[in-house]
Every structure is written in C-alpha cells, then in structure tokens.
Amino acid sequence: MFSAHSRRGLRYNRTLAGALSWQNGRGMFEQNYHRSFRTLALFALALCSLGWLASCGPMPAPAVKKKPAPKKVAQKPAAKPAQASPKTANNNANDEPPSRPFLPQVPESDAPIKPRKAGTLSDLVKRGEATQNDLPELDDGKIAAAGIRKLTGKHLILYTDVPATVEEVQKLPQIFDLAVPELCKYFGVDPSKLEQWKLVGCLIEDKPRFQGCGLYNGDVPDFPNGFHKGSQFWLYNQPSDYYRRHLMIHEGVHAFMSHWLGGAGPPWYSEGMAELLGTHEWDGQQLKLGFNPPDKTQVPYWGRVKIVRDEYAAQRGMTLLDIFRYDGQAHLKNEAYGWCWAATSFLNQHPQTREAFLALKTDTQDRSIEFSRRLHEKLKPQWPEIAEDWQLYVMQLEYGYDVARAATVRKESVPLPAAGATVNVAADRAWQSTGFEVTAGKTYEISASGRYQLAREPKPWMAEPNGITIEYHQGQPLGILLAAVTSPAAAVNAISPLATPDIIGTSGRLTPRHNGTLYLSLNDSPSKLADNSGACTVQIREVMP
Structure with missing residues (x-):
C-alpha cells in the first residue's frame, strides 16, 4: 500500500533500492507455462533439438547494494487544490510496483537458421485477392427466426443476439470498416x-441460438472469448x-x-499483433489502432498491464525469448495475451528493434520457431542492450509507458580523463550514458546544477x-x-x-563495485517523459576515498 499521499502524487513506502531488492535469495524467474509436465517435456525436447533452449539452472543472487539515505530537500510550495496533477501516478493495479527480480536467458545455438520462404508482400496480396469473396452460405430467414439480427457494413456482416437497446453494438460494422x-x-x-473483402462475424450472448441456425457449427471449438x-469470427x-x-x-x-499476409506467424506474434492493434482509441468519429492507453479508465476490462505486473510480482515474469517460445496451447491461459501484447508493444516502439520488427510482416507464413x-x-x-531495456520495461511497466523515450541512450565510452569531465543529462529521456568508463573500487565525485521542466500542465514544474x-x-x-x-x-x-541506482542529487560520491560506463538519469515515470524539457549539467571527477 502507499504510505503517504501528497497533493499531486503518491509516494511509495519503499526506497528505490528496496523496491527492486532480491527477495528469498532467488535470482531467477519461476517458469510456469500452465501446461502438463509431459507437454512441457516434449516441447523442451523439441527445442533442444534445435539447440535453442536456454539454460535454466539457478544463479546465485548478488548482494543488494545499500543506498545512502536520500538527501532532505526543501519542500516546494504546494499547488492550489483545484489544480490537477500532471504527474499523478497512473491507474495501475492497486498495489505497489512489482519487486521480484529475474534473469534474462540468452540462447546459444549451433544449428543453422533456416532462411525465410521466398516471396514478396505483393505476391501474398495477389493470392488474397483471388479468394476475398469466399463467404459461408447462410440462411438469413432461419437466422432471423432464431432471434438473431444482421448488421451490415462494407467489410463486416455481423450477426448478433445482443438486444438492439445496446446502442454501441449497432456501430460495430462502422468501426470495423474504419x-x-x-x-x-x-x-x-x-x-x-x-x-x-468481407468477413462474417458473430457476437454471441446465447450460444445455442447460433448453433441451431448454422452460424456455429461443429468445426468451431469451444473458446473463452473469441x-x-x-x-468468419x-x-x-x-x-x-x-x-x-x-x-x-x-x-x-x-x-x-491470415488472408492478406498468407499467415499470422508463430503464437507470440499472431496473438501479440492482434493485441497490439486491437488496443484502440475510439471517440465516436475517429479510430486509432495500436493505442498506448495512458490509464486504465480508457480501456475497461482490457487488463494487459495488470497481467504483466501481477505475473512479475508473483515471480512468473517472462523474458522476450521465453515469449518467443510460446506454443499453440499457451493462449488457453489469459496471461499469455498480456505477455504477447507487452512483447509486441515493446518491439514495435523500441528504436533498436522497430525496423526489424516491422519487417516480420513478410514472414508471417512461417509459424515455426525459425521465425523467432x-x-x-x-x-x-x-541483444544484450535490448534485453536490459526489456528488463526495465517489465519491472516498471505502467499505463502509457513511453518505450522510445525510456530506451536507454547508449554511446561509445572512453576512460574518464584525469581532469574529470562535464556532461548534460536531458530531462525527457530515461537512462543516458555519460560516455565515460569508471573503475571498480575507485571513488568519483558527481556534482550537478541547472533547472529543468518536469511538467507543462496546469503550469510548468521546474526542478533542480x-x-x-x-x-x-x-x-x-x-x-x-x-x-x-x-x-x-x-x-x-x-x-x-x-x-x-545510487541517489546523487546535487552532489554525491560513487564507488563502483564493477568496471563499466557511468549512466545518469533524472528520476521520473517512464510514462511522463514527453512533457519534460531542459537538462542539468553534471561534473564527474575521481577523488580520494
């Protein structure tokens, strides 16, 4: 639970270090694919034959790095009560951010990767054109006698027994056309x-009605939602x-x-794309697909963010490679839809993956592991950089997460000069490389100055x-x-x-436990970076302990 409420936000009852601490000495995700042991064993054997099953042996958990107590900061004047907070915590699940760690798994494989099938998008579209009028033969008189209405649009014929008093149902063919x-x-x-091109859809309340008039035949399996x-759908x-x-x-x-691309790819991509593009914004006139909802009130009963947060908190988190391995049975459980949405949303927006991800549309005939x-x-x-950003994405996921701005800014690094160095840290990005390497065991003094903006509405919030x-x-x-x-x-x-991370503020000292590049960030929600501007100036120099 939250420990305190400010006028404009929520304060978590943990330090940043505590919120992400190792618990119960565990250093790995608990893998739970919600299937029988026998099925899992067969699946693992098949993957091993491809040389693509990552090691699942436990790794020891590193000791938690203790953080210095945060500096006391002078309280800024409170905003007027009538003003809404531009930075108020989003409507996520009613609990604290998940606190369980996980380890990404990097596969090693000596097996040659099979090339994609020859063919272009144009070839696939031509094939789709030839069969776009293949619709089922239906008896509309029999259907109407069963109490089922027919709603027709340009691209959708929708049969439904939902009462006409539900006005939003009447608009569904129009929305599909858009x-x-x-x-x-x-x-x-x-x-x-x-x-x-047309589809025939059925929106069902009473299943036997549809079974009795030819709309739901024996070749349609039982399904939970769609x-x-x-x-047909x-x-x-x-x-x-x-x-x-x-x-x-x-x-x-x-x-x-399936019709215009010749297939939908393996389960993670097929369901992930349907989730990614199915997540939408509709204002009654205009439709936007691939919508990144800023809060849960805009997508009632969707719940994909909550699925990922809850699964991670329960130590059932997934790496990207785990998700790539989903089989045809994975989506019998709702959790898989949350993870596939998260994976496609991340890959579709991340600057290091977007181009390769968009190119997958010409490879969708392949449902095998070779696609992934x-x-x-x-x-x-x-991949190590992508996996690190995915790790941060899962750990901090919230509504409106800005994958592009939250992507770590990396660059080539050199040893820190003896005289030290000065860098700028932008307020509208998350982690940013200083471009300077530091050495384990040495002590560095970091001092910062400047003012930057953390919000625009209802008025600018200026910070130091x-x-x-x-x-x-x-x-x-x-x-x-x-x-x-x-x-x-x-x-x-x-x-x-x-x-x-270590808390620095205007001045602090850092003694790294390992060699690496120094990264800096101005603390903010990954969903609230777009309305930030400006930067602070940071000086870094080596000092005696």
Whole structure:
C-alpha cells in the first residue's frame, strides 16, 4: 500500500533500492507455462533439438547494494487544490510496483537458421485477392427466426443476439470498416485491393441460438472469448463497450493477416499483433489502432498491464525469448495475451528493434520457431542492450509507458580523463550514458546544477538536481539525479544495475563495485517523459576515498 499521499502524487513506502531488492535469495524467474509436465517435456525436447533452449539452472543472487539515505530537500510550495496533477501516478493495479527480480536467458545455438520462404508482400496480396469473396452460405430467414439480427457494413456482416437497446453494438460494422484502412496502412497493403473483402462475424450472448441456425457449427471449438477461422469470427458479448470492440478488432486482425499476409506467424506474434492493434482509441468519429492507453479508465476490462505486473510480482515474469517460445496451447491461459501484447508493444516502439520488427510482416507464413530465431539473429549484436531495456520495461511497466523515450541512450565510452569531465543529462529521456568508463573500487565525485521542466500542465514544474518533493517516483523525489554503472554484459545473468541506482542529487560520491560506463538519469515515470524539457549539467571527477 502507499504510505503517504501528497497533493499531486503518491509516494511509495519503499526506497528505490528496496523496491527492486532480491527477495528469498532467488535470482531467477519461476517458469510456469500452465501446461502438463509431459507437454512441457516434449516441447523442451523439441527445442533442444534445435539447440535453442536456454539454460535454466539457478544463479546465485548478488548482494543488494545499500543506498545512502536520500538527501532532505526543501519542500516546494504546494499547488492550489483545484489544480490537477500532471504527474499523478497512473491507474495501475492497486498495489505497489512489482519487486521480484529475474534473469534474462540468452540462447546459444549451433544449428543453422533456416532462411525465410521466398516471396514478396505483393505476391501474398495477389493470392488474397483471388479468394476475398469466399463467404459461408447462410440462411438469413432461419437466422432471423432464431432471434438473431444482421448488421451490415462494407467489410463486416455481423450477426448478433445482443438486444438492439445496446446502442454501441449497432456501430460495430462502422468501426470495423474504419479499422481496415488502418490495418492496410500498418502492414503496407494497398487498400484498393480490399474493396470487395468481407468477413462474417458473430457476437454471441446465447450460444445455442447460433448453433441451431448454422452460424456455429461443429468445426468451431469451444473458446473463452473469441475465435477466428477463414472469413468468419465468433466472439462472446463483453461487459464493456471498449472490450467488445477490442475483441472484434483482435479477431479482425487475425483474419486480415491470415488472408492478406498468407499467415499470422508463430503464437507470440499472431496473438501479440492482434493485441497490439486491437488496443484502440475510439471517440465516436475517429479510430486509432495500436493505442498506448495512458490509464486504465480508457480501456475497461482490457487488463494487459495488470497481467504483466501481477505475473512479475508473483515471480512468473517472462523474458522476450521465453515469449518467443510460446506454443499453440499457451493462449488457453489469459496471461499469455498480456505477455504477447507487452512483447509486441515493446518491439514495435523500441528504436533498436522497430525496423526489424516491422519487417516480420513478410514472414508471417512461417509459424515455426525459425521465425523467432531469424529475428533474434538479426538483432543479436544489440541483444544484450535490448534485453536490459526489456528488463526495465517489465519491472516498471505502467499505463502509457513511453518505450522510445525510456530506451536507454547508449554511446561509445572512453576512460574518464584525469581532469574529470562535464556532461548534460536531458530531462525527457530515461537512462543516458555519460560516455565515460569508471573503475571498480575507485571513488568519483558527481556534482550537478541547472533547472529543468518536469511538467507543462496546469503550469510548468521546474526542478533542480535534488528533485521536488511535491511528488515521488519509486520512493525518491521527482527529478532527483540518479547514477549507475553498467556494461553490455551486466544484465545478461543478473538484474541490471540501472534498476538499483545510487541517489546523487546535487552532489554525491560513487564507488563502483564493477568496471563499466557511468549512466545518469533524472528520476521520473517512464510514462511522463514527453512533457519534460531542459537538462542539468553534471561534473564527474575521481577523488580520494
């Protein structure tokens, strides 16, 4: 629970170090794929044959680095009560940030990676054009007699037994029609090719009605929420207008990819893309797909952020490579949808992965593990950095997480000059490399000055390197200067040092426990970086202990 409420924010009842401490001497994720031992064993054996199953032996947990007590900072005048906080903590789960560590797993494989199948996006679209009018033969008279209404749009014929008094249901074909050109834009498909493309959908409250009139035949399996096959999809009515639309678009993405891209890829990509693009914003006139919701009130009953946070807190977190290994049974559990959304959202936005991730649209005919191996191979030179940023993403995930701005800013580093050095730290980015290497056991003095902006509305919040105490993030004043020493391999088999930084403020000393590059950051939520501006100036020099 939160220990104290300020006028403009929430203060966590932990220090930053304590919030990310090792607990119970555990240094690894507990893997729980929610399937039988026999199935897991067979799956592991298959992966081993590819040489792609990472080691799962436990690693010893490193000792927690003790942090100095945060400096006392003069309290800024409180804002007027009528003004809303631009930095108030988001509507996440009603608990503290997850505090369990995990270890990323890097696969080693000697097996050659199979090349992708030959073919272009244009070839796939031509194939889709030839079959875009293949719709099931249905008896509308029999369907109407069963008490099922027919709603028709340009790209969707929707049958439903949800009462006409639920006005939002009437708009679903219109919303789907708006989604189609957005899907074309994302995947690079010419929308003129889809002029005749239609799907048949069923929005169900009473399943037997649909079974008795030919809309739900024996070849449709039982499913908890939604299911797609060919030119049809089925989904159960949902408790919120948002989540009903989300499921419709989700199944529509499956249908679009299967028809126009020749397939939807392996489970993590197929379900992840449907979740990524199904997450939307609708204002009654305009539709935006791939929406990054700033708080949970805009996406009622969606819950993907909460799934990841809860799973991580329960020590069932996933690395990207864990998610890549999902099999066809993984999505019988709801947790897999949360992790696949998180993976695709991260890869779609991260500056080091976005280009390679977007290129996957031409490889979707391949549902095998080779699809993921090719992606990993393409990103292999940067993988330790990507894995470290994923680690921070999972540990700090919240609504509106700005992956691009929160991505660690790295650069080539050189030894710190004997005379020291001066660097600038931007307020609108998360961790930033100083470009200088420091040595384990030596002591460095870090001093900072300057003013920078941490919010724009309702008025600018100006801060200095000691931070401002009208709001806290991760137990420390907003905007306070943090420091950590890391290296490319530091997060491969341990928690990233960036997750357990030292508190510096306007002045402090740092004695690294290992060699590496010095990184600095101005403490703020990863969802609130876009309205920051300015920078502070930091001087670094070696001193006697």
